[in-house]
C-alpha cells in the first residue's frame with residue numbers, strides 16, 4: 607500500500623459509504639426518529655408521507671440512511687418489525703417498475719407476474735398486515751421521477767389514498783432537490799406531506815471542515831492532511847461546490863491520489879489546486895490571458911510565491927513583504943482575483959489570509975506560453 611491512504615481508506619470516500627457520525631446533521635436524524643417514535647411505542651400517529659428537500663450534497667440520503675440504521679436497531683431490540691428501504695427513483699421508468707421495486711424490497715422471493723402496479727402495492731400492504739410489519743420507504747431523487755412522469759403520479763396517490771382506508775403500515779419519505787410537492791396535481795396530497803423542520807442547507811465552509819476533517823481521519827494515514835489544507839479544501843467546496851459535502855470528498859480523493867502518484871507522504875496545496883483544476887476544467891486559463899498586463903504580472907508573482915512556499919494560505923503581511931508591493935494596490939489586485947475565482951481571501955482571527963485556487967504549475971505554463979507568443 608501507498609503512503610497516503612489507509613487500507614480501505616479510499617473506499618470510505620465513496621458515496622455508498624455511510625460514516626458512523628454525520629456532523630451537523632445529528633438534529634436532522636433525531637427529528638426523523640422523533641417523527642417515527644410512535645411506531646416504536648406501537649402507536650400510530652405518524653404522518654404518512656414526509657418530505658426531505660435540499661440542494662445536492664447536503665446529506666439528505668445519508669441522513670435517511672443513518673435514521674434507518676438507528677430505527678432498525680431500536681426496533682429489533684424491542685421486537686418490532688420495521689422494514690426500511692431506499693429506492694432511487696432516478697432510473698424508474700414507470701409506476702410499474704416503481705411498484706415492482708417496492709414489492710421486491712418487502713417480499714424478495716415473491717412472483718409478481720401478471721400483477722398491475724396497484725395490485726402489487728395491495729399485496730405489499732397485505733403482507734405487512736399479515737406479518738405485523740411496517741415499511742418505511744424512502745423514494746430518493748423523487749423529483750426526477752415527478753419531472754419524467756409530468757405529475758402523473760397515480761401510484762403514489764394510490765398508496766397515499768389507501769392509508770386512509772386501512773391501518774397505515776407504509777410510510778413514505780420523499781427525497782429531492784426541488785420542492786416537488788408543488789408538482790402534485792392533487793392539492794390534498796400537498797397537505798399530507800409533512801416537511802421536516804430541520805432544513806438541508808448548503809454546508810458552510812466551517813461545517814465542511816468538520817465533516818471533511820472527521821472523514822480524513824478515517825481515510826488517510828496520520829499526518830497526511832494538515833489543518834490549513836483542510837481549510838483550503840473546505841473553502842473550495844463551499845465556493846466551487848456550493849457547500850456540497852460530496853464535492854469536498856471528491857476533492858479529497860483526487861488530491862490523495864495526486865499525492866500518492868507523486869510519491870509524497872502528505873497532501874499539499876498544489877495537489878489540491880491540481881485536483882480542483884481537474885474537477886472544474888481549466889477554462890480559467892483562457893480568461894487569464896484577458897487580464898490587463900499589470901494584473902497578470904501580479905498573478906504570476908503571486909503564483910511564484912505560492913510555488914516557493916508550498917503553502918495553502920499566506921497572511922497578507924507576509925505576502926506584502928514577499929511581493930514588495932504597496933498594500934492598497936495589492937488589495938485591489940487581490941480583490942479582483944478573488945472575484946475571478948483565482949484567489950481566496952479569508953478573514954480569520956483579525957488577519958487576512960490569501961490562498962490561490964489556480965495551480966502554480968498551470969500559471970507558469972501560461973507564462974511560458976505567453977512568453978513564446980510575444
Ligand SMILES: Nc1ncnc2c1ncn2[C@@H]1O[C@H](COP(=O)(O)OP(=O)(O)OP(=O)(O)O)[C@@H](O)[C@H]1O
Pocket residue numbers: 619620621622623624625627628629630631660661662663664665666667668669782783817851852855
Ligand atoms: N453531515 C455529513 N457528515 C458526513 N458526511 C456527509 C455529511 N453530509 C453529506 N456527507 C457525505 O457527502 C456525500 C453526499 O451526501 P448525500 O448523498 O447524503 O447528499 P444528498 O443531499 O443526498 O445529495 P443529492 O441530492 O445529490 O443526492 C456522501 O458521500 C455523504 O457521505
Ligand SMILES: [Mg+2]
Pocket residue numbers: 666667668746747
Ligand atoms: Mg441523495
